[in-house]
Amino acid sequence: MTEDTTGRWRGWREAAEDALYGPGGFYLRPEGPAGHFRTSVHASALFAGAVAKLLCRVDEALDRPAALDFVDLGAGRGELVTGVLAALPAEVAARVRAYGVEIADRPEGLDRRIEWLGELPKGITGLLFANEWLDNVPVEVAEVDPAGVPRLVLVRDDGTERLGEPVAGAEAAWLARWWPQAPEEGLRAEIGLPRDTAWASAVACVDRGLAIAVDYAHTADTRPPFGTLTGFREGRETAPVPDGSCDITAHVALDACAQAGATAADTSGALPGAGLLTQRAALRALGITGARPPLTLASTDPAAYVRALAGAGEAAELTATGGLGDFGWLVQSVGIPDPLSN
Numbered sequence: 001m002t003e004d005t006t007g008r009w010r011g012w013r014e015a016a017e018d019a020l021y022g023p024g025g026f027y028l029r030p031e032g033p034a035g036h037f038r039t040s041v042h043a044s045a046l047f048a049g050a051v052a053k054l055l056c057r058v059d060e061a062l063d064r065p066a067a068l069d070f071v072d073l074g075a076g077r078g079e080l081v082t083g084v085l086a087a088l089p090a091e092v093a094a095r096v097r098a099y100g101v102e103i104a105d106r107p108e109g110l111d112r113r114i115e116w117l118g119e120l121p122k123g124i125t126g127l128l129f130a131n132e133w134l135d136n137v138p139v140e141v142a143e144v145d146p147a148g149v150p151r152l153v154l155v156r157d158d159g160t161e162r163l164g165e166p167v168a169g170a171e172a173a174w175l176a177r178w179w180p181q182a183p184e185e186g187l188r189a190e191i192g193l194p195r196d197t198a199w200a201s202a203v204a205c206v207d208r209g210l211a212i213a214v215d216y217a218h219t220a221d222t223r224p225p226f227g228t229l230t231g232f233r234e235g236r237e238t239a240p241v242p243d244g245s246c247d248i249t250a251h252v253a254l255d256a257c258a259q260a261g262a263t264a265a266d267t268s269g270a271l272p273g274a275g276l277l278t279q280r281a282a283l284r285a286l287g288i289t290g291a292r293p294p295l296t297l298a299s300t301d302p303a304a305y306v307r308a309l310a311g312a313g314e315a316a317e318l319t320a321t322g323g324l325g326d327f328g329w330l331v332q333s334v335g336i337p338d339p340l341s342n
Contacts (some may be wrong), residue, residue, distance in 0.1 A: 001319055009154040009162065012229070013194065015242035016138035019050070019157075025122025026244050027136070039132050040279070040324050041080045044314035048083025050286040051129055055084065056092055056129045057339035058210050067096045069126030069209070073202060074133030075100035077107045092331070099248055111324055120205045121152075128202060128211040134252045135215045137198045139230055140191045142167050142175060150175060158187030159241035167191070178256045179223050188227035192253040196260035199330075203261040208335040214279065216251040241272075254328045261332045264294065274332045277340070279325065280325035285340045288315045 040047040059068050072081035083097055098114045099121055100106075105333050106116035114216040120128075141153040145163055150172075152164040167175060173192045175181065179189040203211045217222060228251040231240035240248045298318045319325040331340055 001114070007156060009156060009164070011152055011164070012139045012141045015155050015157070016240075016248045019242035019248060020081045020138065022244070024235075024244055026247055039076075040327070041131060042238065044318055045083055045087075046288055046314050047283075047318055048077045048080055049087040050283055050288050051080065051127075052084045052087035053210075053286050054210075054339060055088065055096075055127045058093075058336070059092055059250075061336040061339055062208060064266060065125055066094075066095060067097050067125065067126075068092065069097050069121075069124045070126040070250060071099045071101060071103045071120065073120065073128060074132040074136070075102040077104075078102075078110045078114060078116075080129070080131060083198075084112055085111060085113060120202060120206050123315055124206045124209060126209045128206055128209070130199075130202065130211075130215075130216055133279045134195050134213050134254075134257065135249045136247070137195045138248070139165075139194055139250060140171060141227060142181070142189050142191055143173075144181055144183060144185055146185050148161060148185070150181055150189070153188070155242060156297035157241070157243045159239055159243075174256070178220065178253055184295070187225050188229075189223070190227050190229060190250045190253075193255050194202040196256050197254055197255040200260040203332050203334065205262040205290040206332075207332045210335065210336065210339060211214070211332040212253065212255065213252075213332075214327055215254065216249070217276075217330075218251050219255040219328075223253075227246070228244070253292040254330045258269055258330050258332070261291055261330070262278065271289075274330065275338060275340075277329050277331070278325060279329055280327070281339055282329040282331075283319050283325075288318060 017026065047235065052113050054069055064069070070084060071083065073114060075081055081098050081100050085093055085096065088096065101120055142150040142336060143153050145151050150167045152167055154162050154164040155161050171193060173191060174191055174193045177240050178192065180185050181189055199213060231238045231246040231248055233246040238246055240246070242248060254276055256277060262274040308311050317324060331338060
């Protein structure tokens with residue numbers, strides 16, 4: 001019998017964990033994430049093509065190993081890893097070991113070349129790519145009380161909130177370092193410590209290569225004063241209610257994750273190097289600009305012009321200011337130069 005938690009007060013981390021990944025949780029539904037929100041992967045095949053191009057650069061930096069790993073972390077229903085395999089040159093694809101890492105069961109009809117795992121493989125040589133994964137690592141929420149003290153926010157399954165105990169220990173230290181709050185009632189923050197730990201663990205699985213996290217993000221100079229916790233259901237933003245009916249997400253403090261990942265890479269004996277950039281800058285470095293094709297092409301090859309124009313529109317969406325182009329890319333090199341700086 002499933003425990004009735006509707007009237008129980010608990011922290012947002014536990015409540016979201018159950019709502020997203022527990023029995024009957026949001027991310028275990030048959031329709032998958034694509035049934036509720038649109039990521040860059042779903043917006044255009046150009047995104048998978050760009051990741052494939054990046055994998056080829058990693059391959060070159062690794063001197064073309066006999067086996068080249070591509071790991072899609074938080075793989076949804078395998079859309080990205082499938083697209084990357086399709087976009088790779090045949091010579092590279094023949095050497096790729098492709099993995100989809102996801103809590104949900106293996107999708108029906110998935111390419112047999114893709115190994116489907118519930119946790120990350122060890123000893124990765126290649127590219128680990130986590131697209132909109134960290135934002136769904138549940139975190140605690142803090143709010144400043146009338147006395148100016150940050151307290152944990154407690155929630156019931158119907159979304160009702162109240163304040164709990166003062167933030168203490170490692171969580172208080174994280175807030176002080178990464179998201180210090182003024183003593184002003186009502187200010188909120190998401191305590192990103194579990195995401196730092198998750199990213200450090202992911203980076204530690206890479207022996208040589210590149211680890212990338214792409215997500216809604218903010219850094220120390222752009223922290224939102226009232227946090228970013230929200231929900232998504234059927235393509236619409238909604239109130240975050242931890243009952244399994246909607247996605248529950250919050251933007252990621254990628255600068256904190258970057259430090260945690262660099263420390264993990266250094267511990268492994270590799271050469272750490274973490275960088276932060278926007279998706280717009282990352283995709284432009286991979287040849288996706290959104291530039292319109294020349295009008296002369298319309299007269300010489302109308303069909304090619306129409307195709308190029310459609311591609312330019314998709315590229316513009318992936319790199320748009322105020323949209324997908326503002327996503328943060330955390331790029332963590334492990335033992336190789338950063339291929340995006342080439």
